[in-house]
Amino acid sequence: MIQRKIILILADGLGDRPSRTLGGQTPLQAASTPNLDALSRSSSLGLLYPVAPGVTPGSDTAHLSIFGYDPYTYYKGRGPFEALGAGIDLLPGDVAFRGNFATVDERMVVVDRRAGRSLKEARELVEYLNDNLRVDGVRVLLKHGSEHRFALVLRGKGLSPDVTDTDPHAVGLSVNLSQPKSHSEEAARTAAVVNEVTKQSYALLERHPVNAERHGRGEPKANIILLRGAGSLAEIPSFSSKYGLKGFGVSGTAMIRGFCRLIGMEAPIVEGATGDSNTDVAAKAREAIKALETHDFVYVHFKATDAAGHDRNHELKVRMIEKLDAMVGMIVNNVSGEEVICVSGDHSTPADLGEHSADPVPLLIHAPDCFAEGLRFNEQTCVHGVMGRLRGQELMPVLLNQANRIKKFGE
Amino acid sequence: MIQRKIILILADGLGDRPSRTLGGQTPLQAASTPNLDALSRSSSLGLLYPVAPGVTPGSDTAHLSIFGYDPYTYYKGRGPFEALGAGIDLLPGDVAFRGNFATVDERMVVVDRRAGRSLKEARELVEYLNDNLRVDGVRVLLKHGSEHRFALVLRGKGLSPDVTDTDPHAVGLSVNLSQPKSHSEEAARTAAVVNEVTKQSYALLERHPVNAERHGRGEPKANIILLRGAGSLAEIPSFSSKYGLKGFGVSGTAMIRGFCRLIGMEAPIVEGATGDSNTDVAAKAREAIKALETHDFVYVHFKATDAAGHDRNHELKVRMIEKLDAMVGMIVNNVSGEEVICVSGDHSTPADLGEHSADPVPLLIHAPDCFAEGLRFNEQTCVHGVMGRLRGQELMPVLLNQANRIKKFGE
Incomplete structure (x- = not known):
């Protein structure tokens, strides 16, 4: 045989x-x-x-x-697949998201969900956020995928993948506040972390030199991150x-x-x-x-x-x-x-x-x-x-x- | 209609x-x-x-x-099918095995897994073992199938089919000691019974006149039994x-x-x-x-x-x-x-x-x-x-x- x-x-x-x-x-x-x-x-x-x-x-x-x-x-959601693909070694308990750079106006309304789509500075911005996003008791890991896309992982105790997207999935809508999908403390805490990270991303990106240059060239600013597809790894x-x-x-x-x-x-x-x-x-x-x-x-x-x-x-x-x-x-x-x-x-x-x-x-x-x-x-x-x-x-x-x-x- | x-x-x-x-x-x-x-x-x-x-x-x-x-x-394992086929009326709790006569050397290494395959004295040897294998608190029932094959059933309280084969499934290897596959007392006891039965089979068969005759004719001795496929009947x-x-x-x-x-x-x-x-x-x-x-x-x-x-x-x-x-x-x-x-x-x-x-x-x-x-x-x-x-x-x-x-x- x-x-x-x-x-x-x-x-x-x-x-x-x-x-x-x-x-x-x-x-x-x-x-x-x-x-x-x-x-x-x-x-x-x-x-x-x-x-x-x-x-x-x-x-x-x-x-x-x-x-x-x-x-x-x-x-258990697309986030973990995206993170693995980007080369992040996930651990049990990590909560992973798919992320995009996007363009918002000053009212937090999404003008371009992909910040012009082929964002050649994406890797630089991902590294900048990776170094500068800070949340107590949680590690925030980002890794660039392709174009405007990246994976974001929250690592720490007491997190849950049971949270909604910040991505409104359409232009003309405001960036969503992430909400817990269950009554657990972990979900409430994770939603708060996601919203804090999103707020910081705007603060960090809006004043980043890359965006000043993009603005100068008439290109949409990559001035916020949108997160979706929260998930954790199944055994x-x-x-x-x-x-x-x-x-x-x-x-x-x-x-x-x-x-x-x-x-x-x-x-x-x-x-x-x-x-x-x-x-x-x-x-x-x-x-x-x-x-x-x-x-x-x-x-x-x-x-x-x-x-x-x-x-x-x-x-x-x-x-x-x-x-x-x-x-x-x-x-x-x-x-x-x-x-x-x-x-x-x-x-x-x-x-x-x-x-x-x-x-x-x-x-x-x-x-x-x-x-x-x-x-x-x-x-x-x-x-x-x-x-x-x-x-x-x-x-x-x-x-x-x-x-x-x-x-x-x-x- | x-x-x-x-x-x-x-x-x-x-x-x-x-x-x-x-x-x-x-x-x-x-x-x-x-x-x-x-x-x-x-x-x-x-x-x-x-x-x-x-x-x-x-x-x-x-x-x-x-x-x-x-x-x-x-x-639940082949043993019960073999026993039913041989004509043993199984009871709930019985543990049934498929058995072969085989040939081992004095070190218990298997020389022929089928004792020459067409063992015409098999029925006689099965009956001899049926009459002479003795284990405290357990009935040992054997019934001949075809050629070198038979079914063996252990009947008694506190037995379990969760035990490994004594048949090493290849020549040149030693007869295996049966091991419990779970942590239950019943499995440990059953494995001990299987090993005792195997040991007795060698003692009984090695000195049986049939084997003296087979040896005289240059045929492999049927001097041990090998057991596999432990199982109990499902309702x-x-x-x-x-x-x-x-x-x-x-x-x-x-x-x-x-x-x-x-x-x-x-x-x-x-x-x-x-x-x-x-x-x-x-x-x-x-x-x-x-x-x-x-x-x-x-x-x-x-x-x-x-x-x-x-x-x-x-x-x-x-x-x-x-x-x-x-x-x-x-x-x-x-x-x-x-x-x-x-x-x-x-x-x-x-x-x-x-x-x-x-x-x-x-x-x-x-x-x-x-x-x-x-x-x-x-x-x-x-x-x-x-x-x-x-x-x-x-x-x-x-x-x-x-x-x-x-x-x-x-x-």
């Missing part, structure tokens, strides 16, 4: 709906995908409900589910203890690398893997192939399909699928052929919609002894596939079975 | 994968199965996950699930109380007969039904047809497909499927035609793998008023079948529906 290695490739937001813009096709149907076509012909197809039929997951809950962790148990069993596999993750997206590390997988920063449309797929493929020499399970995440869907850019989504296809080719043509290779998405992001949806995602599983269906790989061919319809949490057991890594239940 | 009788035929380990050895076919595809073909053309097909997608069951957990008993609730509702059906089981395999009796079905030994490749399928078919006169539900188990898969013998598996086909023909051609007939497997045992797998099993359900698909019966035709994909615990309700034995939920 050969125990196969497993390569799991998930294209973020891959699934789609037929669109008039593409003559009634989905981006996957419209794209030219010679490598996926070749792989698909000798693969078993199916559909994947990342969580369950009718559930529209975020990338975070989808990843939990697909890696076998019930998101209803393990998902989570490691991927290796769950499956007996040594795992490795390749992703240009901080949050996904953070997720991989959360479950104990190695997931270094890969030079050139940016998570956007310019990402270097050759670098990602090389990293995956190299990792396969020393690991049983290699996960490759491809982000740009999701971003194109969010941007309602059908043409770009088609091109990003073609880029994914190139990466799949580089991987498939440089491994032994004895591996189990799975290609799917973490969820659908239909380009007509510009948002995640609950549509199931096409699923391809290849192994030397799988049932070959002789079909292309898309939302419609997958409907009739040998693999049927799997839920996220069923995928890993099915891949382990195909890899002959079988734990028998009973005798 | 005619309430139909039900015939369920499960071929053990039936499911398989396409194999190079068979020109890319599965054994079921490669076999000549005129009777199954004829039945299949007028049947509804589907796939059965014996427990759930990605779960590789043993025959024991698979049978529990397929007969409608959640194996995660009712499965389980009867098949008749669950479904309102009077059930009958036909199997040449002790464990399966034990399972049938555990759920209150009649399951006598059938002359000629051996559970191996020489089994007398005509005798089994006759027994099934006769039982159908007085029972609502007849279960027929066919073991040899599984054994061929374990032996990685594709050719033999094909021939055993052809033997199964003959049995199916004898049954189908000698009943009224008004029955619900279901043919499937308890799990897959791909011959390339030589082990159970989680691959779903082809499923055929025939009734006079079912949707006829006009197809042969194999892993690939079943992918698109009318019955879809069922989990083990869904099969009985589906068969009851097809048999017009319907309990309405609501009004």
Whole structure:
């Protein structure tokens, strides 16, 4: 019995709906995908409900589910995922937030939720706040993510993630006061800390030289921080203890690398893997192939399909699928052929919609002894596939079975 | 509304994968199965996950699930199944083990885990131990199974199934001391009893005349017993109380007969039904047809497909499927035609793998008023079948529906 290695490739937001813009096709149907076509012909197809039929997951809950962790148990807000992705080593009890720099007027009304979006001084401002925000008995840690985004962690005794966002989630509204979501003392205290930190951020940023310069150039000031998605880390069993596999993750997206590390997988920063449309797929493929020499399970995440869907850019989504296809080719043509290779998405992001949806995602599983269906790989061919319809949490057991890594239940 | 009788035929380990050895076919595809073909053309097909997608069951957990008993609730180790199969009437509180005769050297290192495998004196030795093993306050019951195998039951107050095996599961290793798996007094006491019984077995067997004779003939001595799979019986509702059906089981395999009796079905030994490749399928078919006169539900188990898969013998598996086909023909051609007939497997045992797998099993359900698909019966035709994909615990309700034995939920 050969125990196969497993390569799991998930294209973020891959699934789609037929669109008039593409003559009634989905981006996957419209794209030219010679490598996926070749792989698909000798693969078993199916559909994947990342969580369950009718559930529209975020990338975070989808990843939990697909890696076998019930998101209803393990998902405790996006903040911890963001913090892990930014490279903060979270401790139990820490409360983590997603943060943005934003622009407010003197009445604390939000004028620009992203302070102009591509804020090249963000890292400098994050470091400044990291050094100067001071709250009694609580450490305030910030770490820059990308553009105007960062993670913020409150560390100390007696904190709770049960607090509301300060981000009003729309321009023209005032910055919210964080409120406790429960009656606990910890939640009340944490909300007070969040409001104090927000107030200090305005005081510190409004008079920061970067903002004087931005103002001089006619750019919106990054003069406040908005926080959302408070959460604490759930105790989570490691991927290796769950499956007996040594795992490795390749992703240009901080949050996904953070997720991989959360479950104990190695997931270094890969030079050139940016998570956007310019990402270097050759670098990602090389990293995956190299990792396969020393690991049983290699996960490759491809982000740009999701971003194109969010941007309602059908043409770009088609091109990003073609880029994914190139990466799949580089991987498939440089491994032994004895591996189990799975290609799917973490969820659908239909380009007509510009948002995640609950549509199931096409699923391809290849192994030397799988049932070959002789079909292309898309939302419609997958409907009739040998693999049927799997839920996220069923995928890993099915891949382990195909890899002959079988734990028998009973005798 | 005619309430139909039900015939369920499960071929053990039936499911398989396409194999190079068979020109890319599965054994079921490669076999000549005129009777199954004829039945299949007028049947509804589907796939059965014996427990759930990605779960590789043993025959024991698979049978529990397929007969409608959640194996995660009712499965408490293999020992009780083995004991029931050997004909020991278990009581609540009994701790049952699977046992082997084995050969150890004077350092208690296992030289042969099966004492030469076909141990014709096994029954005599079992009876000798049954009469001579003595532990204070505990009855030690042994009953011979087949070849070198037996069941051993400890009966008394304050025992626990939470103890480890003495069987080291490999040659060249010492016989293990049984250890308690929990901190309970009962587990500690049971482990001590197991170790005492093991020690006595060596003293009794080493000087038994059978072993002097075996030694004289150059055969390995059966000079110790190895125990594994400690378990106690779960309280389980009867098949008749669950479904309102009077059930009958036909199997040449002790464990399966034990399972049938555990759920209150009649399951006598059938002359000629051996559970191996020489089994007398005509005798089994006759027994099934006769039982159908007085029972609502007849279960027929066919073991040899599984054994061929374990032996990685594709050719033999094909021939055993052809033997199964003959049995199916004898049954189908000698009943009224008004029955619900279901043919499937308890799990897959791909011959390339030589082990159970989680691959779903082809499923055929025939009734006079079912949707006829006009197809042969194999892993690939079943992918698109009318019955879809069922989990083990869904099969009985589906068969009851097809048999017009319907309990309405609501009004």
